[in-house]
Amino acid sequence: MKIVVIGGTGLIGSKLVSILRERGHEAIAASPNSGVNTITGEGLDQALANTDVVVDVANSPSFADEAVMEFFTVSGRNLLAAAARAGVKHHVALSVVGTDRLAESGYFRAKIAQEKLIRESGLPYTIVHSTQFFEFLGGIAASAGQGDAIALSPAFVQPISSDDVAIAMAECTLGAPVNGIVEIAGPDRFRLAELVQQYLAVKQDPRTVQADVHARYFGAELKEDTLVPHGEARLGAVRLQNWLRTQAPAH
Numbered sequence: 001m002k003i004v005v006i007g008g009t010g011l012i013g014s015k016l017v018s019i020l021r022e023r024g025h026e027a028i029a030a031s032p033n034s035g036v037n038t039i040t041g042e043g044l045d046q047a048l049a050n051t052d053v054v055v056d057v058a059n060s061p062s063f064a065d066e067a068v069m070e071f072f073t074v075s076g077r078n079l080l081a082a083a084a085r086a087g088v089k090h091h092v093a094l095s096v097v098g099t100d101r102l103a104e105s106g107y108f109r110a111k112i113a114q115e116k117l118i119r120e121s122g123l124p125y126t127i128v129h130s131t132q133f134f135e136f137l138g139g140i141a142a143s144a145g146q147g148d149a150i151a152l153s154p155a156f157v158q159p160i161s162s163d164d165v166a167i168a169m170a171e172c173t174l175g176a177p178v179n180g181i182v183e184i185a186g187p188d189r190f191r192l193a194e195l196v197q198q199y200l201a202v203k204q205d206p207r208t209v210q211a212d213v214h215a216r217y218f219g220a221e222l223k224e225d226t227l228v229p230h231g232e233a234r235l236g237a238v239r240l241q242n243w244l245r246t247q248a249p250a251h
Contacts, residue, residue, distance in 0.1 A: 002026045002051045007058030015166035038075035048086035055092040065106030072114040080121040090177045091125040098227045104220035124177035131185040132159045134243045137199040152193040154211040155222035160186035164236025183233040202244045
């Protein structure tokens, strides 16, 4: 099959492209650097010619409310229209577990809008909802403030490795469209504040994390189960403790 991966040079996209090629498929890593721009539409029709599956793992370069909404809606409309013109048989998109429960956040409002465009496009589709990647722990800590003490919610999280995300995305890409949502998560559940404290300790970062039920997560206040799957989810194999051992500073 010919598969075009939008955002194919990023963290998940690059791993996904490698897996698909290893499995014998023609996987194209599409990004502005390769002449494919979903915001302007540049190169989309050429890239999608004779394409069987499109996978969208691109993320907004800005998390500011207006910018992120523009990115996901403009990009989504352009990509879906080009996919329809090309006769693409399956549209796969990566999103986030709990997106529909996080409408207080400008970022997640944009993801809600993106998913709505996909559902209403008329194209066969699969939306993959993933929990937070291990690799995002540093960004979560940074989003909570730069002082000696940072406040984070004690809500549950079930983080997953980017390797496991790429494997799950490959399976969904090569499978039949579900015309709905597939949820993926890591094998273990943690409290967010405690997890980030573990991460900072491994990185030898002296900051401390305070658990605060009112601390906002990218603009949204969390309930205990906002960020974890509510139904059955496909679980990754990589355990957080094994990944954390790879993050310790070299001596």
